[in-house]
Amino acid sequence: xxxxxxxxxxxxxxxxxxxxxxxxxxxxxxxxxxxxxxxxxxxxxxxxxxxxxxxxxxxxxxxxxxxxxxxxxxxxxxxxxxxxxxxxxxxxxxxxxxxx
Amino acid sequence: xxxxxxxxxxxxxxxxxxxxxxxxxxxxxxxxxxxxxxxxxxxxxxxxxxxxxxxxxxxxxxxxxxxxxxxxxxxxxxxxxxxxxxxxxxxxxxxxxxxxxxxxxxxxxxxxxxxxxxxxxxxxxxxxxxxxxxxxxxxxxxxxxxxxxxxxxxxxxxxxxxxxxxxxxxxxxxxxxxxxxxxxxxxxxxxxxxxxxxxxxxxxxxxxxxxxxxxxxxxxxxxxxxxxxxxxxxxxxxxxxxxxxxxxxxxxxxxxxxxxxxxxxxxxxxxxxxxxxxxxxxxxxxxxxxxxxxxxxxxxxxxx
Numbered sequence: 001x002x003x004x005x006x007x008x009x010x011x012x013x014x015x016x017x018x019x020x021x022x023x024x025x026x027x028x029x030x031x032x033x034x035x036x037x038x039x040x041x042x043x044x045x046x047x048x049x050x051x052x053x054x055x056x057x058x059x060x061x062x063x064x065x066x067x068x069x070x071x072x073x074x075x076x077x078x079x080x081x082x083x084x085x086x087x088x089x090x091x092x093x094x095x096x097x098x099x100x
Numbered sequence: 101x102x103x104x105x106x107x108x109x110x111x112x113x114x115x116x117x118x119x120x121x122x123x124x125x126x127x128x129x130x131x132x133x134x135x136x137x138x139x140x141x142x143x144x145x146x147x148x149x150x151x152x153x154x155x156x157x158x159x160x161x162x163x164x165x166x167x168x169x170x171x172x173x174x175x176x177x178x179x180x181x182x183x184x185x186x187x188x189x190x191x192x193x194x195x196x197x198x199x200x201x202x203x204x205x206x207x208x209x210x211x212x213x214x215x216x217x218x219x220x221x222x223x224x225x226x227x228x229x230x231x232x233x234x235x236x237x238x239x240x241x242x243x244x245x246x247x248x249x250x251x252x253x254x255x256x257x258x259x260x261x262x263x264x265x266x267x268x269x270x271x272x273x274x275x276x277x278x279x280x281x282x283x284x285x286x287x288x289x290x291x292x293x294x295x296x297x298x299x300x301x302x303x304x305x306x307x308x309x310x311x312x313x314x315x316x317x318x319x320x321x322x323x324x325x326x327x328x329x330x331x332x333x334x335x336x337x338x339x340x341x342x343x344x345x346x347x348x349x350x351x352x353x354x355x356x357x358x359x360x361x362x363x364x365x366x367x368x369x370x371x372x373x374x375x376x377x378x379x380x381x382x383x384x385x386x387x388x389x390x391x392x393x394x395x396x397x398x399x400x401x402x403x404x
Contacts, residue, residue: 002404003401003402003403003404004403004404010399013397021394021395022394022395022396022397023391023394023395023396023397024396024397024399025386025396025397025398025399026398026399026401027378027398027399027400027401028381028401028402028403029400029401029402030168030402030403031134031137031164031165031167031168032168032402032403033131033134033135033137033138033381034138035403036381036403037381038403039403040381048380048381048382048384048386049380049381049401050378050379050380050386051130051131051134051378051379051380051381052130052378052400053130053133053163053164053165053378054164054376055164056374056376056378057400058238060374060376061398061400062270062272062273063272063400064272064273064276066400066401066402066404067399067400067401068399068400069397069398069399069400070373070396070397070398070399070400071395071396071397072373072395072396072397072398073395074392074393074394074395075372075392076372076373076391076392077369077370077371077372077373078369078370078371078372078373079367079368079369079370080366080367080368081334081370082334082335082336082366083305083334083335084305084335084336084337084338085337086336086337086339086340087340088336089336092336093397095363096363096366096367097395097397099363099367100367100395
């Protein structure tokens with residue numbers, strides 16, 4: 001499932017940040033600036049998209065592809081790594097957030 | 101008012117100097133660099149575009165975005181200008197300049213991908229020639245991805261994945277390469293060897309899912325289901341894709357707790373998230389270290 005397909009679910013997750021007490025960050029792993037801006041406009045997303053200019057996702061988080069989602073607890077520890085997209089990714093993440 | 105301005109500036113600069121601002125070199129932000137890259141890429145005349153992209157690379161020799169520029173320049177030279185000689189010259193120049201293994205790996209990969217489109221035999225020969233000196237795990241991984249197509253060269257793909265695994269220091273990267281080696285062997289019908297490699301990559305969702313599929317076909321349903329559940333823990337989409345609810349109903353008729361069993365394996369502890377600073381698409385700054393005390397969700401994505 002391509003990254004863009006799950007943008008609506010990610011946006012609905014972003015809208016629940018305050019209610020569930022977390023911060024949502026998108027991390028763009030390639031340098032396609034204009035394409036990314038077009039997608040943000042088309043999908044009407046408001047979550048921040050960080051520019052990964054030092055290969056943090058690839059070299060530090062060691063992702064093997066996109067999308068990959070990380071859920072981090074209050075102590076700053078990585079508690080879940082979710083590879084690939086799925087139509088209910090928002091529900092999956094909410095479940096994980098409730099258990100860490 | 102005008103005569104006050106210089107004095108005001110001196111005070112400001114003194115304050116900034118005390119804060120370390122004047123003395124420090126400030127690197128251009130990722131957003132600024134990407135804006136410059138898009139401007140260079142937007143030049144209509146192909147030769148002018150290559151020139152601007154080359155200037156960009158010269159200005160930002162330490163930015164990872166230079167690889168986007170390399171690729172765009174190569175694409176312009178080969179697709180728009182159809183000038184293979186200039187493309188080869190451009191690539192040779194880039195390889196002469198880049199010394200770090202990962203950076204060289206990116207360029208060698210660009211060359212391999214170009215050859216794959218142009219002349220598959222030449223691409224295979226080129227890939228084969230890299231085993232002696234190539235030191236980039238990513239280079240071999242991505243060559244493996246392209247070569248694993250049965251119409252390409254699965255034997256060489258297998259060799260690439262194993263080389264990539266050897267070169268990978270990180271356990272996630274190593275498992276991913278080994279999982280792909282297992283996938284090639286499975287594709288070739290070498291089930292026992294495939295199983296051995298897939299078991300070595302245990303915990304990688306692709307490896308777990310594929311091993312589960314093989315074991316299910318062999319009738320080892322309990323073992324297969326456990327692996328499927330572990331795969332779905334790391335790769336949530338696998339629950340639907342592999343129809344795990346129906347498989348679970350076969351092994352555990354009447355059970356309703358598949359979701360809980362998946363979730364129990366989903367949460368672990370990979371250790372602390374490394375610190376890093378970023379800017380976003382709108383130029384706002386973020387420091388992961390400052391978010392400690394808050395749960396964070398990071399979605400690594402690309403606009404595709």
